[in-house]
Amino acid sequence: MRVIANLDICQGHARCEDLCPEVFSTDPIEGKVVVQVDEIPDDLIEKVRLTVRNCPEGALRLVKGNAQ
Amino acid sequence: MTLLWQPSPPDHVPSDHIVDFDFFDIPAGCTDPTEIWHNLVKQGVPPIFYTPHNGGHWVFLNYADVVEGYRNHELFSTYQTPIPPIEPFPIMQPQGIDPPDNKVFRLLLSPMFTPLAVRRMTEGLHARANHLIDTFEAKNHCDFVRDYAELFPTATFLELFGLGAERLPEFLALANTFFRSVDPAVRAQNVTDIYAVLDQLFREKNANPGTDIASTIVQGRDENGQQHKWDDILNCGFLLFVAGLDTVTNTMTYIWRYLATNPRARQHFISKMDDQQASLIALEELMRINAVSNLYRRVTKDCEFRGIQFKRNDRVILPNTVANRDNKIFENAMEIDLNRKVNNHVTFGVGPHRCIGSHLAKREILVSIQAWLTRIPDFHLDNGDVGAEAFGGAVMGFRSLKLRW
Numbered sequence: 420m421r422v423i424a425n426l427d428i429c430q431g432h433a434r435c436e437d438l439c440p441e442v443f444s445t446d447p448i449e450g451k452v453v454v455q456v457d458e459i460p461d462d463l464i465e466k467v468r469l470t471v472r473n474c475p476e477g478a479l480r481l482v483k484g485n486a487q
Numbered sequence: 488m489t490l491l492w493q494p495s496p497p498d499h500v501p502s503d504h505i506v507d508f509d510f511f512d513i514p515a516g517c518t519d520p521t522e523i524w525h526n527l528v529k530q531g532v533p534p535i536f537y538t539p540h541n542g543g544h545w546v547f548l549n550y551a552d553v554v555e556g557y558r559n560h561e562l563f564s565t566y567q568t569p570i571p572p573i574e575p576f577p578i579m580q581p582q583g584i585d586p587p588d589n590k591v592f593r594l595l596l597s598p599m600f601t602p603l604a605v606r607r608m609t610e611g612l613h614a615r616a617n618h619l620i621d622t623f624e625a626k627n628h629c630d631f632v633r634d635y636a637e638l639f640p641t642a643t644f645l646e647l648f649g650l651g652a653e654r655l656p657e658f659l660a661l662a663n664t665f666f667r668s669v670d671p672a673v674r675a676q677n678v679t680d681i682y683a684v685l686d687q688l689f690r691e692k693n694a695n696p697g698t699d700i701a702s703t704i705v706q707g708r709d710e711n712g713q714q715h716k717w718d719d720i721l722n723c724g725f726l727l728f729v730a731g732l733d734t735v736t737n738t739m740t741y742i743w744r745y746l747a748t749n750p751r752a753r754q755h756f757i758s759k760m761d762d763q764q765a766s767l768i769a770l771e772e773l774m775r776i777n778a779v780s781n782l783y784r785r786v787t788k789d790c791e792f793r794g795i796q797f798k799r800n801d802r803v804i805l806p807n808t809v810a811n812r813d814n815k816i817f818e819n820a821m822e823i824d825l826n827r828k829v830n831n832h833v834t835f836g837v838g839p840h841r842c843i844g845s846h847l848a849k850r851e852i853l854v855s856i857q858a859w860l861t862r863i864p865d866f867h868l869d870n871g872d873v874g875a876e877a878f879g880g881a882v883m884g885f886r887s888l889k890l891r892w
Contacts, residue, residue, distance in 0.1 A: 430841040433602045437767040449594065450601035450846070475831045476838075 420459045420481055422467060424452045428478040435479060439463070439470040452478065499796045500537045508532075509540040510781060510804065511669055511879045518873045520883035521779075521808040528809060535795055541669075542571040544783075544802035550813035550833070552793065556784050556805045558838035560585050562792065563803060565840055568783035570802050570881075573674055577682070579726035580719050586839045591715075592723050595707045596843055599647075599700055605846040612851055615642060616858035624862055628869055631743050631888040632736070640735035640851060644728070648688065649699030657684070662732045666882050685724040689717075700727070731844050734780055735851055737884030740874070741777035742852065745823070746860075747868050747890055755825050757860050769825040770853050775832035776823050778807035779883045782836065807833050808883075866892035 422442065431450035435443035441463055444453045459467050459481070471479040496505050508527065513520050527536075527548060534548040547553050556563045565583050569576050578584065581592035598604060619638055623629040641658050645651065661684065664677040689705050696702035704723050707715050714720075746753050759765040786801040811832045814820040818829075835842035842848070869889035876886035 430838065431597070431601070432835070432837075432841060433846060434771075436602055437771075438764060440764075445602050447598060447601055447603045449597050450603075469828060472829050473831060475833070475841075 420464055420467075420483060421457060422454045422459065422471070423480045423482055424454050425478045425480075426451055428476045429474075430476050430478075432475050434473045434475060435470050438473055439466050442467055443470065496537055496539050496543060497798065499798050501795070504533050504536050504795065506532045506536040506538050506546075507540075508536075508538040508546065510546075510806075511541065513877050513879045517877050518875075518885065520877045520879045520885070523879060524781075524806050524809050525812065528812075535793055542802065544570050544804055545797070546804045546806065548806070548809050550810040550816045553805045553807070553810035553833055554837055555792075556803055557782075557833065557836050557840065560839055562787055562790060563784035564787045565783075566785060568785045568802065570783050570804065571669065571671070572802075573671065573678070577678060577722055577725050579729070580723035582726050582730070582840055583722070589839060591709070592707075592719065593843065595704065595715075596700075596723070596727075599703060600843050600847055602846050605850045608847070609850060609854060611646070612643065612854040613858055615639060616855050617862075620858060620862055628889065628891040631890050632740050632884075632886055635855075636736045636739040636743070636888075639739070639855060640732050640848075643847075643851060644731055647699060648701045648724075648727075649692065649697045650688065650701075658728075658732070662728070665729055666733045666880060667878055669880075681725060681728060682721055685721050685728070689720055689724060727844075730842070731848070733882045733884075735848050737779040737882055738774070738777050738848070739852060739855060740884055740888050741779065742773050742856070743859075743890065744868070744874055744888055745773070745777070746856070747866055747888075750865070752823075752825060753860060753864060756856055757864055760857055760861075765826075766853060766857075767849075768827065768830075770849060770856070771830050771832070772823060772825050772827045773852075774834045774849065775811045775817075775827075775830055778811050778832065778834040780834070781806045781808075781881055781883070783881070805833075807836075863892050866890050 429451045431445065433445050433450060435452055436445050442454065442456045442459060444455055445451060446453055468481055471481050513523060535545060535552060537545050547556050564585050566578065566585055567576055581589035619635050623634050637659055638655065641655055642652060645654060645658065661677065661681050664673065668674050668677065688701055692702045692705045696706055701724065704720055709715055755769060759769065782805040784803040784805060786797045786799055786803065788799050790797050811834065812820040835845040869891040872889040874885040874888045878884060
């Protein structure tokens with residue numbers, strides 16, 4: 420599984436970084452999401468799933484497959 | 488209160504969508520100004536309604552409509568929005584500019600307010616919290632508003648702007664008038680006063696720049712390498728002044744009243760002190776429940792929205808406190824759940840004008856909770872005082888909260 424972040428929609432709430440810093444951080448200029456992990460480890464999938472639901476802009480998606 | 492201007496509702500407003508509602512009018516004895524908003528929902532008024540008070544404006548009550556009010560900037564502009572109207576009103580940079588032009592100042596400011604930038608301020612915020620607590624801890628009581636909640640964000644603002652702490656009373660007075668007065672003459676003079684202070688400040692920073700936010704703004708350059716227009720520089724300072732003081736003060740006041748009467752909540756924060764994620768989840772729930780701001784928007788064109796006719800220049804209020812308790816969105820919406828799993832509250836807005844200071848505001852509040860509970864883990868309302876002099880308007884709150892421990 421991997422996360423796709425839509426940076427056009429992301430407004431830098433940083434809820435993802437608060438909830439799951441293992442996978443998400445934010446950039447130092449606009450404070451938008453940076454997905455740090457290409458393939459989400461199995462033990463983090465539930466946490467990431469919950470984090471995706473907590474994006475106030477709906478900018479994150481959890482999808483099957485690794486990053487290409 | 489006396490109504491300054493209450494014309495008949497305009498012809499395009501359907502009569503069954505008119506409600507007699509004045510968001511500045513807090514009934515005597517009311518200690519929670521958000522109640523006037525929640526009562527609207529209880530009374531079953533239409534989720535989009537018009538009130539003739541305060542120059543006449545719409546109100547959106549549903550979470551989905553409030554979110555649309557924030558996101559759809561082509562229909563709901565932030566340009567020239569004050570309620571009741573003040574004209575001309577300063578165009579706040581970047582909040583009062585519609586996308587994409589708001590990007591210029593937003594990009595200038597954002598590096599100073601990212602989570603990374605705010606993490607670097609944490610130590611200083613802790614020191615400020617402890618310094619303020621020093622002034623009253625041994626007395627075993629305080630007026631939380633006067634002794635802490637007003638001082639903390641204002642002192643933070645002064646430091647970020649490279650100003651001395653001795654100017655605290657002057658800035659507190661300017662902010663109080665800005666948020667509380669409904670007298671057009673007083674408000675107009677107040678805006679003039681704020682601009683005079685900012686003009687002097689930016690002139691000084693222009694001559695002797697430091698590393699503070701004011702210096703960064705004044706040293707910012709446009710696409711041609713020129714300094715931004717002086718008016719825009721002032722308008723940006725104005726935004727940071729009005730956005731970062733009163734909001735934090737009143738959010739804190741609400742939160743401390745809650746903590747004073749909820750030992751389990753205090754214990755929750757104490758037990759999670761070393762668990763950053765759990766602390767942030769609990770903080771986020773306090774932000775959802777204690778949403779003190781009512782945001783304004785202006786309709787850009789004659790249109791139909793949710794089956795209702797709107798006219799260009801109609802004003803709209805987006806009450807976060809109502810959206811945040813919409814039971815279509817939030818499970819047990821009226822309950823405070825410090826472990827809430829999904830919490831897409833709109834306290835900081837959503838969309839292109841999402842509060843740029845949200846990370847600083849949250850850090851100020853969490854640092855304050857943790858510093859306070861470390862030193863004063865057990866406290867209560869002094870003599871049952873539940874807060875006095877409640878006020879409504881764009882930012883809601885109460886002007887006194889007596890605590891004892």
